[in-house]
Amino acid sequence: MAEIKRGVSLYSFQNDTFQGKMTLEDCIRTCADMGAKGIEIIGEQTFWGWPEVGVDQAKVEEWHRLIKQYDCVPVSHDFMLDYKRYKGREMPFDEQVASVKKDIDFGALLGMKYIRALVSIAPEVLVAAAPYAEEKGITILIEVHAPLHFDHPWIVRHAEAFEKSGSDALGFLPDMGMFLFKFPRVWKAKFERIGVPKHIADYIEKAYEDRVLSEYVILNVREMGGQGPAIAMAETLRHNAAFEPKRMLDYMPRIHNIHGKFYEMDADLYEPSIPYDEIVRVLQKGGYDGYICSEYEGNRWIEDVEEPDSVEQVRRQQEMLKRLIGEPTPTALAA
Structure with missing residues (x-):
């Protein structure tokens, strides 16, 4: 059976890094201590100034030193080509391709095997950049992120373009947030704190679990007298x-990396809204042997009432993944 590997997107520690509570070394050491040796980054977060003003070579050297010191593996650089909002104009095709090539170079500089492309990028841009990615030993992975999914026409269009290109440098990075089987508890609690009446919040939660069409839920919330925050909560559907x-x-x-999106890990090491047991079974059935990189996004839903403990949340998910993957425990290894 293929062995799934564990990693962490340093995006999970965004609160801690932006507030100066964790350095790059703190982040990498924390991941290594959890046995999550795969390190994924968002360039803008980990390397200030990228891509507008480049990056300090000393920071790159520090990156490689820390990766080696803590016996970790560079997995992916997640890049952000927002060509629709570029300097007040839409970025022309050739500039889009050149921008992707710049991120390919950056990923290669950091020793990454993959770079993540936003789902908004047209397949033609990625296909045009693929030969350069092949030269640099990089695979470009487009993120399949809710509300999109593998049967969405936009993703199907990418899949068809990738196959037609014949390039192995093009693939997919599924975000596990598209498998949101229950309305996250931290979402509901936040909406209630900002004014959603409990009976409306309860209705939206139940409607989500019953898979009621979102347009009907929004209409019903309006008829229940819901305004502002209540409509926003219904809109999440x-x-x-x-x-x-x-x-x-x-x-x-063509799936080579996984975003282990999660919003809450409880004390029993369980994510209440995303069925990771089923997800891991599917990945194992498919012979997936890449990384699942923890991506904690519950912080933004609780930071108005408590300080997010991102490290503890990631630790809990890593413990869950160890169990689901069937990773041997130290006791089992000794036996």
């Missing part, structure tokens, strides 16, 4: 859904 993990199987040959 338009952007999230419980798609089927098994749909990854048809795309497995």
Whole structure:
């Protein structure tokens, strides 16, 4: 059976890094201590000034030193080509390709095997950049992120373009947030704190679990007298859904990295809203042997009432992943 590997997106520690509570070394050491040796970054977060003003070579050297010191593996640089909002104009095709090539160079500089492309990038841009990625030993992975999914026409269009190109430098990075089987508890609690009446919040939560069409939920909330925050809570149903993990199987040959999105890990090491047990079974069935990189996004839903403990949340998910993957415990190894 293929062995799934564990990693962490340093995006999980965004509160801690932006507030100066964790350095790059703190982040990498923390991941290594958890046995999560795969390190994924967002360039803008980890290397201030990228991509507008480049990056300090000393920072790159520090990166490589820390990766070696803590016996970790560079996995992915997640880049942000927002070509629609570039200097007040839409970025022309050739400039988009050149921008992707710049991030390919950056990923290669950091020793990454993959770079993550935002789902908004047209397949033609990635196909045009693929030969350069091949030269640099980089695979470009487009993120399949809710509300999109593997049967969405935009993703199908990418898949068709990738196959037609014949390039192995193009693939997919599924975000596990598209398998949101239950309305996250931290979302509901936050909406209630900002004014959503409990009976409306309860209705939206139940409607999500019953898979009621989002437009009907929004209409019903309006008729219940819901305003402002209540409408915003109902609107989340338009952007999230419980798609089927098994749909990854048809795309497995081009799936090379996984975003282990989660919003809350409880004390029992369980994510209440995303079915990781089923997800891991599907990945194992498909022979996936890449990384699942923890991506904690519950921080933004609780920081108004408590200081997020991102490290503890990631630790809990890593413990869950160890169990689901079937990773041997130190006791079992000794025996």
